Amino acid sequence: SSSHPLWPEIEHVVQQQVEWARLGLGDSGSGWQLFAEDGEMRMYRREEEVDGMVVDPLKAVHIVKGITGHEVCHYFFSPQYRYDWETTLEQMTVLETISEDTCLFLQTHKRIWPASQRDVIFWSHIRHLPNNQDRDGPDIWTVVNHSTEHKDHPANSGKCVRIFLTVCMLCQTRVIPPKDGTPITRDDISCKITYCSVVNPGGWAPASVLRALYKREYPKFLKRFTAYVINQTKDKQIMF
Numbered sequence: 001s002s003s004h005p006l007w008p009e010i011e012h013v014v015q016q017q018v019e020w021a022r023l024g025l026g027d028s029g030s031g032w033q034l035f036a037e038d039g040e041m042r043m044y045r046r047e048e049e050v051d052g053m054v055v056d057p058l059k060a061v062h063i064v065k066g067i068t069g070h071e072v073c074h075y076f077f078s079p080q081y082r083y084d085w086e087t088t089l090e091q092m093t094v095l096e097t098i099s100e101d102t103c104l105f106l107q108t109h110k111r112i113w114p115a116s117q118r119d120v121i122f123w124s125h126i127r128h129l130p131n132n133q134d135r136d137g138p139d140i141w142t143v144v145n146h147s148t149e150h151k152d153h154p155a156n157s158g159k160c161v162r163i164f165l166t167v168c169m170l171c172q173t174r175v176i177p178p179k180d181g182t183p184i185t186r187d188d189i190s191c192k193i194t195y196c197s198v199v200n201p202g203g204w205a206p207a208s209v210l211r212a213l214y215k216r217e218y219p220k221f222l223k224r225f226t227a228y229v230i231n232q233t234k235d236k237q238i239m240f
């Protein structure tokens with residue numbers, strides 16, 4: 001609810017991330033490097049370091065047929081599906097359900113040798129930004145995940161190194177209604193996904209290890225997640 005202490009930060013970060021996700025990749029001078037391509041999926045990163053740590057921003061654009069932005073955000077936000085598609089997850093705890101569109105998560109991720117195991121605490125917020133003003137404007141659904149602190153789980157108190165992240169899953173649904181006026185089916189819909197993430201690995205991790213991990217894990221994650229949504233929704237009513 002809007003009275004929660006995190007609300008002002010949630011409002012600010014969501015607006016900022018939606019703007020960031022909707023920005024194109026700029027010209028080649030903006031430093032974005034295409035590092036993975038698979039069908040309609042294109043993944044870009046920028047090489048950035050903070051205090052000698054790799055914090056490469058990532059931006060992926062993918063167009064997926066047969067699903068809507070609402071469906072993508074529903075399966076990305078809802079805790080009950082996460083173990084089905086998040087392969088690097090070891091443990092997920094919902095620390096607080098702030099409202100039906102905002103949760104607080106604690107996640108520990110599988111250890112990636114030779115780095116030590118990581119955990120993260122983040123708020124997650126799902127939002128529909130309808131295009132009610134101009135009809136042909138984009139109808140957007142988004143989920144923003146942004147790391148935060150929690151009094152019961154101080155950083156680096158156990159075996160895990162605390163990481164920090166901001167993630168935005170932004171979706172625009174496209175519908176091409178059948179010419180003969182028959183009802184819209186999944187063959188008439190597609191979703192343009194923009195996935196942005198900045199992960200600060202917390203403690204030191206070798207740049208080469210991190211960059212190899214990102215190169216391997218991010219394409220796998222987005223392909224697996226979108227395939228999961230297609231499979232979960234294929235025999236269900238379309239969620240617009």
Ligand SMILES: CCCCCc1ccc(-c2ccc(S(=O)(=O)CCO)cc2)cc1/C=C\c1ccccn1
Pocket residue numbers: 086088107109112115116118120145163165167197199201205210213214217218221
């Ligand atoms: C040396 C280890 C560096 C840090 C490892 C790591 C931990 C967590 C996370 C991470 C990535 C995406 C999310 S989310 O999009 O919010 C979905 C909800 O789970 C949450 C966490 C990333 C990464 C770093 C790389 C990496 C990249 C894609 C997949 C797996 N690992």
